[in-house]
Amino acid sequence: MTMQRDVHDELRARLHEAAGAHEPNRERILARIERGMAGQERTDHRATRPPLWGWARIVGATAAVAGMLAVGGYAVASAVKDDPPQQTVAVSPTPVKSPDATSRPPASPKATPSSGGGPQDPVEPSNPPSRTAESTPSAPPAAALLPATDDTxxxxxxxxxxxxxxxxxxxxxxxxxxxxxxxxxxxxxxxxxxxxxxxxxxxxxxxxxxxxxxxxxxxxxxxxxxxxxxxxxxxxxxxxxxxxxxxxxxxxxxxxxxxxxxxxxxxxxxxxxxxxxxxxxxxxxxxx
Structure with missing residues (x-):
């Protein structure tokens, strides 16, 4: 019973610590319990035990594990309840503005590989498409000047x-x-x-x-x-x-x-x- 109490206390401490870190790991807890029980068996138990006592030990250990898991779950829930949840704000990445036809710089000359391995001739950049001039309303054309005369x-x-x-x-x-x-x-x-x-x-x-x-x-x-x-x-x-x-x-x-x-x-x-x-x-x- 003392062994189970010690294991229980250790499990509670570890579970509380894990709850504080918000990273409970059930598999690691079970593995630690099994290692602790295996070490205690080698030091305290005799080499030969009656078969009935062996089955009782297994049943008792299983019950203890179940109880400790229940207590651990309660501790985890208590720890999580005590600590206020931290809110996180998701920030979207800054959008990258893609260059359009008006902001794209002129294409630089590109070199094409020659078959003989000699100097490469640059390729002339193609002329960008010209924009269609927007039509703007024009003022009415000025009337032609009439011939001057002094005849009234x-x-x-x-x-x-x-x-x-x-x-x-x-x-x-x-x-x-x-x-x-x-x-x-x-x-x-x-x-x-x-x-x-x-x-x-x-x-x-x-x-x-x-x-x-x-x-x-x-x-x-x-x-x-x-x-x-x-x-x-x-x-x-x-x-x-x-x-x-x-x-x-x-x-x-x-x-x-x-x-x-x-x-x-x-x-x-x-x-x-x-x-x-x-x-x-x-x-x-x-x-x-």
Whole structure:
């Protein structure tokens, strides 16, 4: 009984130690028990034992092992219960970015083995496929400049150019007035504002229906050019009409002496043209 108690105490100590390490190993425990029992048998027992006592020893040892395993399992469960479970966080490996067609460096020349064992000729790298250029919306093409003329009257047409009196030190509006005594089947009106510094469009309007005209605004040859073109199939009735271009400019009273306008029209199958310039600032001040 003392031998079994000693073995039991040793087993409990080892099981508690194994439970603390969280690595219980049933096979190692059984192997240690068998080795301990074999050593005790050689030292304490006599060479000859009655067969009945041998079977009793085997049955007792088996019972002791079963009891110790039960106690060991309880110790393991107690040890595991006493120690709080440690949580571990699984961290995924950092993804490796695979190079794509845009980041892959150009292929380096590769050598191919020659049949004669001599110097190897480098293979020229193949050209990478070219990307298709993305289409970007383009601004409407600038209208062709109309021929300049100083004739303000031609047949049924009459015209005049003036700077709107509401213009100020930072902003201005140039007005083109057109009078026609006949219906027009084609009409193009063009305003050319000289780039005197900071000139940029802020808008445009006309007294005729907006849907009847196509408007383009563009920088051309040092001028900000406004072009109104009557759409095909539309007409301009008899009357007096205004076409106006608005723009910012550098601070100060702007001089419009280099600004011009031109008008091309068709009436009764005949082409007509009028045009002119704008009164300079000095002329306006003199008139006042």
């Amino acid at each position: 009257e031609d047949g049924p047409l009459w015209s005049d150019g003036s700077v709107d009196p509401h213009s100020n030190d930072f902003w201005a509006q140039s007005n083109i007035t057109l009078k026609t005594s006949e219906q027009l089947t084609a009409l193009t009106v063009q305003l050319r504002v000289a780039q005197t510094g900071g000139v940029s469009s802020t808008g445009a309007w006309r007294s005729l229906p907006e849907d009847d005209f196509t408007l383009t605004v563009a920088e051309q040859d040092g001028f900000l050019v406004y072009t109104w073109m009557l759409k095909e199939g539309r007409t301009v009735p008899k009357g007096e009409w205004v076409f106006a271009g608005q723009y910012d400019h550098d601070r100060g009273g702007r001089d419009a002496k280099d600004d011009t306008y031109a008008i091309a029209a068709t009436t009764d199958g005949q082409e007509r043209a009028v045009g002119g310039d704008f009164a300079s600032r000095d002329d306006d001040e003199g008139d006042s």
